[in-house]
Amino acid sequence: MKKLLYLSFSLLLFFSACQKADTDLTFEANKEMSKGPVGKVTICHSAGDGKVIVIQVNQNALAAHLAHGDVVPDSDGDGYTAIGACTGSADDCNDNDATINPGAEEICGDGTDNNCNGIIDENCGPNFKTFNIRNANGSIFAPWDADIILSENAAGDGFTFATPRGGQKVGYGTEFFTGYRVNTLESVNWNWLSVPADRGIIPYLNIWVTDGQGNLAVLSSENNYRGTDFGTRREWKIFEYGASQTDFSWLFDGRPASRDAAQYLVLNGRRITLSEISDRILINDPRWYPTAYVGSGAPRGGYGINLIWGDTQKNFVAPNGLQIGGLTVKLAGVNYSAIN
Numbered sequence: 001m002k003k004l005l006y007l008s009f010s011l012l013l014f015f016s017a018c019q020k021a022d023t024d025l026t027f028e029a030n031k032e033m034s035k036g037p038v039g040k041v042t043i044c045h046s047a048g049d050g051k052v053i054v055i056q057v058n059q060n061a062l063a064a065h066l067a068h069g070d071v072v073p074d075s076d077g078d079g080y081t082a083i084g085a086c087t088g089s090a091d092d093c094n095d096n097d098a099t100i101n102p103g104a105e106e107i108c109g110d111g112t113d114n115n116c117n118g119i120i121d122e123n124c125g126p127n128f129k130t131f132n133i134r135n136a137n138g139s140i141f142a143p144w145d146a147d148i149i150l151s152e153n154a155a156g157d158g159f160t161f162a163t164p165r166g167g168q169k170v171g172y173g174t175e176f177f178t179g180y181r182v183n184t185l186e187s188v189n190w191n192w193l194s195v196p197a198d199r200g201i202i203p204y205l206n207i208w209v210t211d212g213q214g215n216l217a218v219l220s221s222e223n224n225y226r227g228t229d230f231g232t233r234r235e236w237k238i239f240e241y242g243a244s245q246t247d248f249s250w251l252f253d254g255r256p257a258s259r260d261a262a263q264y265l266v267l268n269g270r271r272i273t274l275s276e277i278s279d280r281i282l283i284n285d286p287r288w289y290p291t292a293y294v295g296s297g298a299p300r301g302g303y304g305i306n307l308i309w310g311d312t313q314k315n316f317v318a319p320n321g322l323q324i325g326g327l328t329v330k331l332a333g334v335n336y337s338a339i340n
């Protein structure tokens with residue numbers, strides 16, 4: 001009995017010293033109260049000698065224990081205990097978010113390691129696909145010229161294009177980024193595997209965009225944008241625009257914008273960067289676009305971001321045509337590798 005009295009007194013002192021638990025801890029305690037078993041919470045208790053032991057405490061004592069440095073091993077209640085926890089699975093890489101744990105599915109494009117395997121957005125690369133745009137005779141319909149060589153590589157991160165004639169046009173596009181803010185697009189990069197004789201030519205970059213209010217356009221880069229920073233690059237042309245033929249203020253929350261004689265998009269007298277475009281402007285699915293506004297040289301299909309080769313024969317007549325691999329797109333700080 002004497003021993004029990006001593007223990008009770010010690011516990012009283014212990015908890016008296018912890019009465020000023022903050023509201024967060026009280027919230028934690030309340031959250032833990034809602035879990036079973038009734039009235040008890042499992043914690044990793046710091047024994048004071050460097051050791052940590054698993055104990056169960058009453059819920060109304062939890063806040064005091066937390067204030068002393070004890071921890072709830074599964075603080076978000078998703079069934080997985082925190083990495084380094086004294087009990088349980090000890091593999092929850094974010095124990096403050098119940099949607100993140102080793103049993104969760106990886107969510108693409110959120111920049112988060114949802115399934116705690118140490119890799120952010122694995123198997124989430126954009127699936128680019130090859131497609132034909134135009135024959136040498138200007139037709140935009142199949143059958144395509146039989147002498148066009150167009151094939152994607154096995155890894156799905158690049159393709160080969162070759163042709164003996166001018167006028168033809170092909171593309172490599174993805175719908176993966178549809179719905180993303182265009183001003184978060186940072187760069188597009190790849191490895192040259194075969195370069196035509198005219199090294200100045202690179203595939204055009206076309207980005208379909210909309211404000212969701214009926215305004216549509218294609219933003220395009222035709223010079224050497226490969227690997228450059230779209231947040232500072234000021235060479236963005238505008239094409240295939242719809243109802244608005246001259247006024248591009250919709251891209252900039254009403255600020256006056258226009259297209260200059262060289263087809264570049266201009267804001268307040270200066271060529272724009274992608275980062276200057278309004279948060280409201282999203283990468284778009286071209287299938288929304290009225291056919292009347294789309295020229296015969298524009299990419300079709302459901303590909304909001306496209307790399308376009310074509311027009312001029314000399315661009316593609318190197319012995320192996322033009323080949324790229326290792327295509328990547330960086331958006332909102334995440335580097336996406338193209339995959340199949």
Ligand SMILES: [Ca+2]
Nearest residue numbers: 074078080092
């Ligand atoms: Ca957890």
Ligand SMILES: [Ca+2]
Nearest residue numbers: 094095097100
């Ligand atoms: Ca978690």
Ligand SMILES: [Ca+2]
Nearest residue numbers: 113115117119
């Ligand atoms: Ca992951």
Ligand SMILES: [Ca+2]
Nearest residue numbers: 107112114121
């Ligand atoms: Ca993710």
